[in-house]
Amino acid sequence: MNKHVVIESEVNTRLDKLLVQVIQEQSRAQIQSWIEKDHVKVNGQTVKTNYKCKLGDSIEWTIPEVESLHIEAENIPLSIVYEDQDVIVVNKPRGMVVHPSAGHQHGTLVHALLYHCGDLSGINGVERPGIVHRIDKDTSGLLVVAKNDQAHTSLVNQLVHKTVARKYEAVVHGEIAHEKGTIDAPIARDPKDRQKMGVVAGGKTAITHFQVLERFHDYTHVECRLETGRTHQIRVHMKYIGNPLVGDPKYGPRKTMNIGGQALHAKLLGFTHPRTKEWLQFEVEAPTYFHDLLNNLRNNY
Structure with missing residues (x-):
C-alpha cells in the first residue's frame, strides 16, 4: 500500500x-x-x-498486477506503416474493430497484433493491450500501438498534452460555406441515448478544427484536425454544426448514402518517439471506397 x-x-x-x-x-x-x-x-x-x-x-x-493475457493471437494480415522495438504504426482497414469487446471476441486489431509481434504493453489490461488511442470500426487509417509500458505512458502523456498530430478526411452532408473553422463543444454520453455521444453541457472539452477540401452539391469533402480525442468526436461535432458524415448509421440522417459506414479516414499521425525523442509523422491514402465516393460526387453532384 x-x-x-x-x-x-x-x-x-x-x-x-x-x-x-x-x-x-x-x-x-x-x-x-x-x-x-x-x-x-x-x-x-x-x-x-x-x-x-x-x-x-x-x-x-495499490498498484494492480498486470493480468496475464488470454486473448488468442490470430493470423490476420496487417498493413504496417512503421515498426521498431517500442511502437508499431498500422493502417487499420475499414470494418476492423480495434480491441475485443462483448460483441467482438475475434478478428480485432489486437488479435492480429498479438500474432504479428507477440508482445504489447500491459497498461490497459487484458482486453486492450498496447492500445493508446482508438478509431471506430468503420473508420480507416493510422493508429499507433505501444509495445511496452514505457512507450505507452509516453504516448498517452503526449495525447493528454495535445502534442500528437492527427488529421482525418471526411465527406459530410451539406455545403459548408466557410473555408475553415473550429468546433469547440464539450462531449459526453447522450443523456437521451446511452449508446451515443453528444454535445452536452458539462462534458469533456472537445476541439475539432476543419478545412474544406472540395465542395459538391449538398456535400463537402473536409479535412479535420483533432486537438482532443473524445469518443466519436468528429462524427458528433460535424453533426452538431449541421453537417453529419455521409454513411454514418449512428449520427447521420436517415437518408444517407449506403456505403457501409461513415466516410472517415485517419490520414495523418505524428508523435514524438518515446525512446529517441525524434518526431515521427506518417500519412496514408484513403481507401478505394473513399476515392470512389469522391469520384461519384464529382460526376453526379
Whole structure:
C-alpha cells in the first residue's frame, strides 16, 4: 500500500492530477482507471477521479498486477506503416474493430497484433493491450500501438498534452460555406441515448478544427484536425454544426448514402518517439471506397 498526505500547495487539486505528479511514471489515464476500479482511496473512502483534495487528506493506493493475457493471437494480415522495438504504426482497414469487446471476441486489431509481434504493453489490461488511442470500426487509417509500458505512458502523456498530430478526411452532408473553422463543444454520453455521444453541457472539452477540401452539391469533402480525442468526436461535432458524415448509421440522417459506414479516414499521425525523442509523422491514402465516393460526387453532384 502506497500513501500520500495532501499538503497546503496541493489543496483543491484534482485527485487524478495530483497522483500523476506524485507517482510520475504512470499516465493520467492509467491513474483514472485505478480510481474507477477502487485501487485508490481517500481517508479510507472511494472517491471519483475529479475529487478536489483537501488539506491533510490521506491518499492510499495499490498498484494492480498486470493480468496475464488470454486473448488468442490470430493470423490476420496487417498493413504496417512503421515498426521498431517500442511502437508499431498500422493502417487499420475499414470494418476492423480495434480491441475485443462483448460483441467482438475475434478478428480485432489486437488479435492480429498479438500474432504479428507477440508482445504489447500491459497498461490497459487484458482486453486492450498496447492500445493508446482508438478509431471506430468503420473508420480507416493510422493508429499507433505501444509495445511496452514505457512507450505507452509516453504516448498517452503526449495525447493528454495535445502534442500528437492527427488529421482525418471526411465527406459530410451539406455545403459548408466557410473555408475553415473550429468546433469547440464539450462531449459526453447522450443523456437521451446511452449508446451515443453528444454535445452536452458539462462534458469533456472537445476541439475539432476543419478545412474544406472540395465542395459538391449538398456535400463537402473536409479535412479535420483533432486537438482532443473524445469518443466519436468528429462524427458528433460535424453533426452538431449541421453537417453529419455521409454513411454514418449512428449520427447521420436517415437518408444517407449506403456505403457501409461513415466516410472517415485517419490520414495523418505524428508523435514524438518515446525512446529517441525524434518526431515521427506518417500519412496514408484513403481507401478505394473513399476515392470512389469522391469520384461519384464529382460526376453526379
